[in-house]
Amino acid sequence: MPAENVFFLPVKDFCQRNVVTCSPDISLVEAAGIMRSENISSIVVCEGGAPIGIVTDRDLRNKVVAPGLDPRALGVRGVMNAPLIVVTEDDYLFEALYRMTRHSIHRVGVVNSAGKLTGIITNSDILRLQSRSPQQLMRDIEEAQNLEDLKNLHRQVQDLVVHLVGTGVATRDLVRTIAHLNDRILLRLIVLLRSERFPDLTDDFAFVVLGSEGRREQTLTTDQDNAIVYADDLPALEIKKLEEFSQILIDNLIYIGVPPCPGGIMAKNDTWRRSLSSWADVLDRWLGSATPENILNGSMFFDLRTLYGDARFERALKAQVTENLQRNEGFLARTAANVLRFKVPLGLFGRIKVETHGEHMGKLDVKRAGIFAITEGIKVLALEAGIVTGGTRERMHALLEAKILGRKQAEDLEASFNFLAFLRLRGQVAALREKREPINYIALSQLNRMEVGRLRLALEEVKAFQAFLKLHFQVNLLNN
Template structure:
């Protein structure tokens, strides 16, 4: 396997399935004897087959012997480390390694979909699988101590994407990890600000990413879309510090190399920085007036994801949005009408229609289909009260809600991934040629098979628009 592909494999393919376990109720001395017999430094502690904690040599040393406690009177549950950090079987090795480094631990317990013990994996297990991989970039991000270093690392992310696309990494995995790396850069930037300039800030705020960043679907041509929410009971002084923090944060993001949002959707803009109760009022105003700007704004916040801070604030905002939109056919109809204005560029006999003028012979992939899919899936998800933000995750939920059949979902995902692949490919080519990447692809650079694949994808978009027109006929009238 290509080394660059290794860390994009699921943990379940590489974890050790034979795990020595014990019960939380077992006498400590018996557990210690098991560790000695097997020559291991730790045991997974289970309750009814579900991992509940970890017992290690360090626990024995620090929590029993060093404290002068009698080991014969203790059970495993008295000193085990809990709660346990676990990963699912489908988690990428890439993400598992980051979890290990972030938590300062050396092993992760792997669980199945039901939360039961499936295996165990260590940092050494993962590192033995590869020599040169993206994990070094993650570690460098975690250790960065200034904005200039983060800027260099952001540039390296783009170079890494060029490598990975050439190595044949699946587009959905590649996009997921672009988002993951960008997330880590922004989280590190927030951490640096909180330590160096804003150590007085309480943790009662959340930095929210919106739009494609909130969905975890960034490619190489992206600007920033973000917002800030904070607790209602902050003092006037604390609120002023939040203003200063938001300004420093956006300045830092710009310095890293992520351009500003042309529409001003950034946390340093007062429109996108509120307390929780103020946000509810603002959202209700937007819901009450479904003009173009407010439709855009609601669409952005519906994709929100808290990158750093108090997750309860994000949860409260999401619940407010879902509570307002679930079953609101009128507002969802307005959102559908906005989406349907982007007609699929297919002419007679399925011929792809390209732009004229400055971009003659090119096709804007976002306007041609990506926007339709992300927005259409979002509308269907919001109507069902689905809280997930990623397009693929929303599609899976819609299958469970019987809004989409399995076949419709598979077709939609394949269409979406095909369009994103073409967008990523053209952006990678732009970077190689030292041009600014965008969403446009030149049709004359595609061979016949590629044009055929693009045409089929666009036909899939047009079919999905038909689904949305039938679902929300109001969208054709507003």
């Protein structure tokens, strides 16, 4: 396996399983005795099987010995560092390494889905780190001091993806990496901006990302789709500051290399910067009239994810969407009908149709051909089922658990989605290597026979999925 791929393995493949633990209610002397007998430099403190803290050699030195305290009078609970920084077993290694760097620590706990301690991983468990790694890039982003640093780091994100394509890293992991690193750049930009120019900015707001960014499914062509939600009782002066902040933030994003949204879906624009109640009114209007524009805006907004700020606004708006859609099934049906308008480019005998003229002659827009139908079709099914979190893959799995999708159907859809996303990303990487602008088109002439066959199967699965949506939402019964 290439060295870079180690960062995309789950933590469970690296962590130490034999973790020495203790109760928070034992004496510090007893805990130190356990550490000495086990020849370890730290001990994890657990309560009910869940890790709640950690005591290290440094804690004993800095918190007890240096101040001249009597260790016999102290208990573990009063000295431990809490809460313990943890990752889950299925988190990627680079996420564990990032948390170590972020919190200036040398180890993190590993927990299962129930929050129970299953292991520990230290920086010494990682034998080799390379400069061309997500973890190193995250560290550099965290330490960025100005716009020029972030502009350079944004280019490095693209360089990293170009470097990793072809090394065996799964497309879903590459896409997740793009989203994770882009999140970090944006968060660092907000921190710098608030520190340098807006130290007194209100905290009663949320900066949310929408569309593919909200689903964490960005590729190398993703532009901005974002909005701001703020508290209803925010004073006019604070609203004015928030407006100035959002305009400078978006302009700086554009400067560092994140393209503006052609449709203006950006927090710097008044339409996409509103109070919670104003957004609630907008959602009611969109959901009450399934016009093409409202479907487009609603679909974009339904993917909202809080990137910075108060997450209660997101929860409130998603709850409203769920409640509203239960009363208005017609909106979902018309949204499904909109998905059906994107015809799968398959002709007689399964021939793949490509552009016959213009600058993209002989090429296929892989997003319009299949990716859009899968992401939007899965989204409308998820909304119907009250599933309002996660990306396309997570929603597929949730729909499978809810028995809305059959197992084979879900597996085939996910395989098709992964392959179409792979072709799209590979084409974009090839464009960057050739100093061209990355786009969504791929040239069939550059695919081998097996890839053409897999593409045909993927498009056939998209066509079958559209037929499923048509029947499920009874699209034929809609009045035109």
